[in-house]
Amino acid sequence: MKQLLIILMLAGLTGFKSAGNRHISGTVYDANKSILAGVHVLITGTQVSTFTDAKGHYAIDVPEDKSSLTFSFIGFETQTVKVGKSNTIDVYLKTLNQQLQEVVTLGYGSQKNKALTAAVADANVSPAPGAPAKVMIRGTNTTRRYSANDMMIMPPPAENTESYKGITENGFKTTQSEPLSTFSVDVDAASYSNVRRFINSGQLPPADAVRIEEMINYFHYNLAGPTNNEPVGITTELSTAPWNSNHRLLRIGLKAKTVATDKLPASNLVFLIDVSGSMDEPNKLPLVQSSLKMLVNQLRPKDKVAIVVYAGAAGVVLPATSGDKKTTINNAIDNLQAGGSTAGGAGIKLAYKIAQNNFMKGGNNRVMLATDGDFNVGASSDDDMEKLIERERESGISLSVLGFGMGNYKDSKMETLADKGNGNYAYLDNITEARKTLISEFGGTLFTIAKDVKLQVEFNPAKVQAYRLVGYENRALNKEDFNNDKKDAGDMGSGHTVTAFYEIVPAGIKDDYSGSVDPLKYQKPKPVQYSNSSDEMLTIKFRYKQPTSSVSKMSHVEVYDKPLALSSTSTDFRFAAAVAEFGMLLRDSQFKQQSTYDQAIKMARTAKGDDAEGYRAEFVKLAESAKLLSPNKALAFEE
Numbered sequence: 001m002k003q004l005l006i007i008l009m010l011a012g013l014t015g016f017k018s019a020g021n022r023h024i025s026g027t028v029y030d031a032n033k034s035i036l037a038g039v040h041v042l043i044t045g046t047q048v049s050t051f052t053d054a055k056g057h058y059a060i061d062v063p064e065d066k067s068s069l070t071f072s073f074i075g076f077e078t079q080t081v082k083v084g085k086s087n088t089i090d091v092y093l094k095t096l097n098q099q100l101q102e103v104v105t106l107g108y109g110s111q112k113n114k115a116l117t118a119a120v121a122d123a124n125v126s127p128a129p130g131a132p133a134k135v136m137i138r139g140t141n142t143t144r145r146y147s148a149n150d151m152m153i154m155p156p157p158a159e160n161t162e163s164y165k166g167i168t169e170n171g172f173k174t175t176q177s178e179p180l181s182t183f184s185v186d187v188d189a190a191s192y193s194n195v196r197r198f199i200n201s202g203q204l205p206p207a208d209a210v211r212i213e214e215m216i217n218y219f220h221y222n223l224a225g226p227t228n229n230e231p232v233g234i235t236t237e238l239s240t241a242p243w244n245s246n247h248r249l250l251r252i253g254l255k256a257k258t259v260a261t262d263k264l265p266a267s268n269l270v271f272l273i274d275v276s277g278s279m280d281e282p283n284k285l286p287l288v289q290s291s292l293k294m295l296v297n298q299l300r301p302k303d304k305v306a307i308v309v310y311a312g313a314a315g316v317v318l319p320a321t322s323g324d325k326k327t328t329i330n331n332a333i334d335n336l337q338a339g340g341s342t343a344g345g346a347g348i349k350l351a352y353k354i355a356q357n358n359f360m361k362g363g364n365n366r367v368m369l370a371t372d373g374d375f376n377v378g379a380s381s382d383d384d385m386e387k388l389i390e391r392e393r394e395s396g397i398s399l400s401v402l403g404f405g406m407g408n409y410k411d412s413k414m415e416t417l418a419d420k421g422n423g424n425y426a427y428l429d430n431i432t433e434a435r436k437t438l439i440s441e442f443g444g445t446l447f448t449i450a451k452d453v454k455l456q457v458e459f460n461p462a463k464v465q466a467y468r469l470v471g472y473e474n475r476a477l478n479k480e481d482f483n484n485d486k487k488d489a490g491d492m493g494s495g496h497t498v499t500a501f502y503e504i505v506p507a508g509i510k511d512d513y514s515g516s517v518d519p520l521k522y523q524k525p526k527p528v529q530y531s532n533s534s535d536e537m538l539t540i541k542f543r544y545k546q547p548t549s550s551v552s553k554m555s556h557v558e559v560y561d562k563p564l565a566l567s568s569t570s571t572d573f574r575f576a577a578a579v580a581e582f583g584m585l586l587r588d589s590q591f592k593q594q595s596t597y598d599q600a601i602k603m604a605r606t607a608k609g610d611d612a613e614g615y616r617a618e619f620v621k622l623a624e625s626a627k628l629l630s631p632n633k634a635l636a637f638e639e
Contacts, residue, residue, distance in 0.1 A: 021061035021062060021063055021064070022061070022062045022064065022083070022087060023059065023060075023061055023062075023087060024059070024060055024061075024062050024069065024083060024087055024088075024089055025057065025058060025059040025060070025087065025088060025089075026057070026058060026088050026089040026090045026091065027052075027055070027056045027057050027058075027090050027091075028041075028052050028056050028058065028071060028073075028090070028091045028092075028093060029056060029090070029091070029092050029093070030076070030092070030093055030095065031092060031093075031094055031095060033092075034617070034621075035052075035055055035056030035614065035617060036052060036056050036073055036076075036093060036621060037052055037053060037054050037055070037056055037614065037617070037618035037621055037622075038051055038052060038073065038196065038200040038618065038621065038622070038625075039051065039052040039056070039058070039071055039072070039073040039093070040071070040072045040073065040200075041058045041060055041069055041070075041071055042069065042070045042071075042072070043060065043062055043063070043066050043068075043069060043070075044066065044067075044068040044069060044070045044080055045066060045068075046063075046066065048060070050430075051200070051430055051432075053430075053432035053614070054432060054613055054614035054615050054617070054618040055613070055614040056614070062083055066083070067082055067083055068080050068081060068082045068083060069081050069083060069089065071091050071093060073093060073625075074199070074200070074202055074625045074628060074629070075095060075096055075624070075625060075628045076093040076094060076095055076096060077093060077094045077095075077096055079091060079093055079094075160407055160408075161374075161407070161408045162206075162406070162407065162408065162409045162410070162411065163409075163410050163411065163412045163413070164206055164208035164209050164411050164412055165208065165411070165412040165415060165416075165474070166208055167207070167208050167211070167473050167474070167587075168473060169473065169587070169589060169590065169591065170468055170469045170470070170471070170472070170473055170476075171468060171591070172466040172467065172468045172503075172505065172513040172514065172515070172591075173466060173467060173468070174465065174466050174514055174515055175459045175460070175461040175464045175465060175466060175467065176461050179458055179459050179461065180456060180457070180458055180459075180479045181456070181457045181459070181467065181469055181502070182454065182455070182456040182457075182476070182477040182478065182479050182481060182482050183454070183455055183469060183472045183475045183476050183477055183500075184452075184453070184454055184455075184472075184475040184477055184488075184489035184490045185254065185453040185454070185455065185475070185489065185490040185492060185498045185500075186213050186214065186217065186472060186475050186490050186498070187217060187424055187444070187490060187491070187492055187493065187496050187498055188211075188214050188217070188415070188418065188424050188425040188426070189214050189215075189217055189218040189426060190214060190403060190411070190414070190415070190425045190426050190427035191209065191210060191211040191214035191215055191218075191427075192214055192215040192218035193218070193426070193427045193428070193429050193433050194209055194403075194409075194411065194427045194429070195209060195210060195215065195586065195622075196429060196618075196622055197406065197427075197429040199622055199625050199626050199629065200622075200625070201406075202629070203629065204586065204626065204629050204630070205586060207586070207587045207588065209411065210583055210586045210587045211471060211473075211474075212470055212471035212579075212580055212583035212584065212587070213470075213471030213472045213475070213500065214471075215579050215580075215582070215583045216471070216499050216501070216576050216579045216580055216583075217497070217498055217499060218579075218615075219575070219576070219579070219615060219616065219619075220497060220615075221253060221255075221497045221499060221572040221576065222570075222572055222609070222610075223235050223253045223254070223255040223497050223572075224255065225255050225257055225258065226255065226256075226257050230257075230555075231256060231257055231449045231450040231492075231544060231546065232254055232255065232256055232257075232449075232450045232453065232492060232542070232544050233254070233255050233257075234252065234253065234254055234540065234542060234555070234557055235252075235253040235254075235255070236250065236251065236252055236253070236540065236557065236559050237250070237251045237253070237564070237569055237570060237573045238250050238251075238537070238559060238561075238562070238563045238564065239563050239564045239565065239566050239568075239569045239573065240563060240565070240566050241503050241504075241577075242566060242577055242578075242581060242595075242599060242603060243581055243584075243592060243593045243594045243595040243599070244503075244593045244594060246505075246506075246509050246511065247503055247504060247505055247506075247509075248503070248504040248505075248506060248563055249501060249502070249503055249504070249577060250501065250502040250504055250538070250559065251499060251500070251501055251573050251576065251577075252455065252457075252499070252500045252501075252502070252540060253497065253498070253499050253572075254453070254492070254497065254498040254499075254542070255495075255496070255497045255498075256444075256449040256450055256492040256493060256494060256495060256496045256497075257449055257494070257495075258443070258494055258495035259443060259447065259449065259494045259495075261298075261300075261442065261443060262300075264364070264443060264447050264494065265360075265362055265363045265364050265447070266300075266302040266303055266304075266360055266363045266364070267299070267303040267304070267323075267360075267363060267364040267365075267366065267446060267447075268303075268304050268320070268355060268358050268359060268360045268363055268364065268365045268366070269303065269304065269305045269306070269364075269366055269367075269368060269446075270305075270306045270307070270308055270351045270352075270354050270355045270366070270367045270368065271292055271305060271306070271307045271308070271333075271368050271370065272308050272309075272310070272347055272348065272351040272367050272368065272369045272370070272371075273285075273288060273292075273307065273308070273309045273310075273336060273370050273371075274288075274309075274310060274311075274344070274347070274369075274370060274371035274372065275309045275310070275311050275336055275337065275338050275339070275340075276310070276311040276312075276338065276339070276340050276341055276374070277311070277338060277339050277340055277341070278338075278372055278374045278405075278408055279338040279371070279372060279404070279405070280338035280339065281405060283404065283405055283406065283429070283430075284338070284372060284404045284405040285336065285337075285338045285404075287404055287428060287430070287431065287434070288370045288402070288404055289333050289334060289336060290431055290434065291370070291402065291428055291431070291434035291437075291438060292333055292368075292370065292438075293330050293333055293334075294434060294435060294438050294439055295438040295439075295442075296323075296326055296329050296330055296333070297326065298438070298439060298442050299323030299324075299326070300323050300324075301322055301323055301324040302322075302323070303322070303323035304320045304321065304322055304323065304358055304360075305318070305320070305321055305323065305329055306318055306319055306320040306321065306354045306355075306358065307329075307332050307333070308347060308350050308351045308354060309336060309347070310344060310346060310347025310350075311338075311339060311340030311341065312340040312341045313346065314346040314347040314349075314350040315350075316350070316354060317332055317335075317336070318332040319354075320354070320357075320358040344371070345388060348367070348369070348388060348389070348392070348399075348417075349388070349392075351367045351369075352367060352392045352395065352397060355367055355395075355397045356395055356397065359395075359396070359397070362548065364398075364446055364447050364448070365396060365397045365398065366397065366398045366399070366400060366423065366446060367397060367398070367399045367400070367421075367423075368400050368401075368402065369399060369400070369401045369402065369414075369417065370402045370404065371401070371402075371403070371404070371414070372403065372404055372405040372408060372409050372410065373403060373409060373410030373411065373412075373413040373414045374408045374409075374410055386416050386417075386420050389416075389417055389420040389421045390420050392421070393420065393421055393422050393488075398421060398422045398423045398448065398491075399417060399418060399420075399421025399422065399423040400418065400421075400423035400424050400425070400426075400445065400446070401414045401415075401417050401418040401421075401423065401424075401425045401426070402426055402427075402428055402437070403425070403426070403427040403428065404427075404428055411427075415474075419474070420488075422448075422451065422488070422491055423491075424445060424491075424493070426445070436613075436615075440613070441495075443493060443494030443495055444492075444493035444494050444495050444496040445493060446493065447493050447494045448491045448492070448493055448547045449492055449493055449494050449496070449547065450491065450492045450544040450545065450546070450547070451489075451491040451492075451544070451545050451546075451547055452485070452487075452488060452489040452490075452491070452543070452544065452545050452552065453489055453490055453491065453492055453498075453542065453543070453544045454477060454481070454482055454487075454489045454542065454543045454544075455500070455540060455541070455542045456479065456482040456540075456541045456542075457502065457538055457539070457540050457541075458538060458539045458541075459504075459537070459538045460534070460536055460537055460538060461507070462507060462534075463506065463507055463535075463536070463537040463538075463561050464504055464505070464506065464507060464537060464538065465505045465506060465507045465508070465509060465514050466504075466505040466513055466514045466515070467502050467503065467504050467505065468502065468503045468513075468591065469500065469501075469502055470500070470501040470502070470503060470580050470584075471500075471501075471580075471583070472500060475490065477489070482541070482543065483543075485545070485550060485551060485552050492544075499572075499576050501576070501577070501580055503591075504537075506561075513591075535560040535561045535562065536558050536559070536560060536561075537559050537560060537561040538558070538559050539556055539557070539558050539559070540556060540557050540558075540559065541554055541555070541556040542554070542555055542556070571607040571608070571609035572607075572609065573607075574603050574604075574606070574607035575603070575604055575607035575608065575609065575616060577603065578600045578601075578603040578604035578607065578619075578623075579600075579604070579619065581595045581599065581600040581603070582597075582600045582604075582619075582623050582626070585597060585600065585626075585630070586626065597623060597624075597626065597627035597630065598627075600623055601620060601623045601624060601627070604616065604619055604620050604623065605620050608620070
């Protein structure tokens with residue numbers, strides 16, 4: 001009888017299957033078996049999705065009642081794959097064979113010059129009522145007509161209120177009139193991940209969202225570290241500018257020393273989290289929570305974390321708690337909910353107060369702000385926020401900013417806060433970027449090795465006719481600021497690398513970039529004889545302070561007029577130059593000269609080097625997608 005009961009129980013269990021999710025993962029490739037980063041992976045029939053990371057890998061939890069995944073990416077055919085018995089699904093996407101041969105017109109009725117989809121740009125669809133729209137494929141003799149019945153009428157999009165600080169590009173300066181160029185370092189990388197978000201969503205970024213120096217410095221470079229126990233080392237490399245063979249391109253590379261995690265000072269952190277209504281989206285507060293919990297897992301017992309939140313008002317949800325109480329900290333993060341307006345100014349003031357109450361002498365005292373930047377209550381203008389942060393930074397507490405979201409993203413505010421708060425600024429568009437910023441680059445993000453790092457370059461007029469600093473527009477300093485230790489500048493964290501490019505017009509080269517002015521009426525300048533006996537092209541001076549010092553230290557290095565052939569430069573030089581060229585194309589820079597997407601892509605592809613994390617391969621794919629989106633690849637419309 002007992003045996004019969006057991007048999008009946010087992011028979012009943014064979015028909016029982018527990019409800020839940022299946023963890024599906026895999027890698028997405030193109031037809032050439034190259035990885036594809038940024039591919040959208042959607043559980044078919046739901047709004048649950050993820051993206052492939054820099055190595056083309058994805059992972060997603062699929063409910064038992066869902067049977068397929070849909071994979072989509074710019075320039076490739078969308079593919080729906082059934083979920084079978086295996087929990088590993090690798091996918092190979094096919095390139096769109098007719099990506100510029102056919103078009104589906106999506107509109108909100110009559111449109112004028114709207115970028116509607118990744119494949120359709122500069123549309124002019126305004127036929128007479130009832131008449132078909134005439135669509136001509138640029139570069140072909142093909143014309144197609146579409147009537148109103150062919151059009152899918154979409155609801156109007158949500159208002160886009162994103163804001164970016166205007167950038168006036170650095171121009172060429174003549175060495176005779178301005179022999180000195182002075183600027184502060186910049187280790188922020190927010191612009192690159194934000195640009196990636198735009199391109200992966202099927203549109204080119206606004207020009208002012210493209211800060212070329214941040215795009216270049218997103219990537220890690222294999223620079224020599226400092227010697228003699230100095231905090232920063234310098235490397236230079238000189239070659240031909242890829243976009244103008246008559247010009248030279250100088251790369252200046254700085255590297256901060258790397259300090260092992262167990263040797264880093266204790267941290268006093270305050271997580272300042274925006275929980276206003278604008279953060280109530282999947283790519284905002286939920287991503288903030290996941291990102292900060294990854295950071296919590298890196299903390300040591302000697303570290304402390306407090307949590308301040310703000311919406312209509314600001315408040316403390318977790319007092320300073322030691323880093324070994326991870327469950328307590330993570331529970332406080334998990335319990336956060338979004339709603340209300342945004343009293344950002346009040347939140348920042350409270351966070352600084354909490355940080356000051358728990359100040360660690362000789363430690364890493366830092367407020368970490370996580371927000372979309374949409375401050376709409378209290379001190380909300382960029383100027384007001386800048387003054388507030390300038391007052392608070394004197395307390396010895398740094399401010400780092402983590403940006404999230406889209407649609408109402410306020411890049412201009414967050415860049416201002418980080419710059420004035422002696423901190424860094426990152427844009428987290430997905431959990432992979434959070435891992436890069438808060439785990440892979442943990443020391444560089446949180447621990448300052450050298451502060452107020454400045455560079456001043458003096459050009460030799462006998463060798464250099466004109467020059468241009470590529471990027472760093474919002475980091476420019478007056479020449480007198482270089483020796484002024486009271487003038488704030490950028491900081492470098494553990495292991496940080498910084499790259500800056502100068503485009504140089506050699507003496508004797510005739511082009512349109514050197515410029516000239518009429519002779520002076522009231523002064524007769526005496527002609528100056530420049531010596532050609534020296535091969536010195538320029539001298540680079542750089543200053544920095546130790547983290548606890550108020551007095552700077554200066555070093556210098558000379559660069560000689562001995563350029564390498566571009567093919568003989570390091571892979572880092574060529575890859576960084578490709579990123580710079582890509583940035584100029586995205587900005588449609590007046591200085592892009594002979595830059596092309598094909599040239600930048602080719603140079604980057606052959607200069608990936610040791611790309612263990614796959615970020616350089618991801619860049620190549622991103623540049624290929626941007627090429628597809630660029631105006632000269634779009635379709636032309638006629639009435």
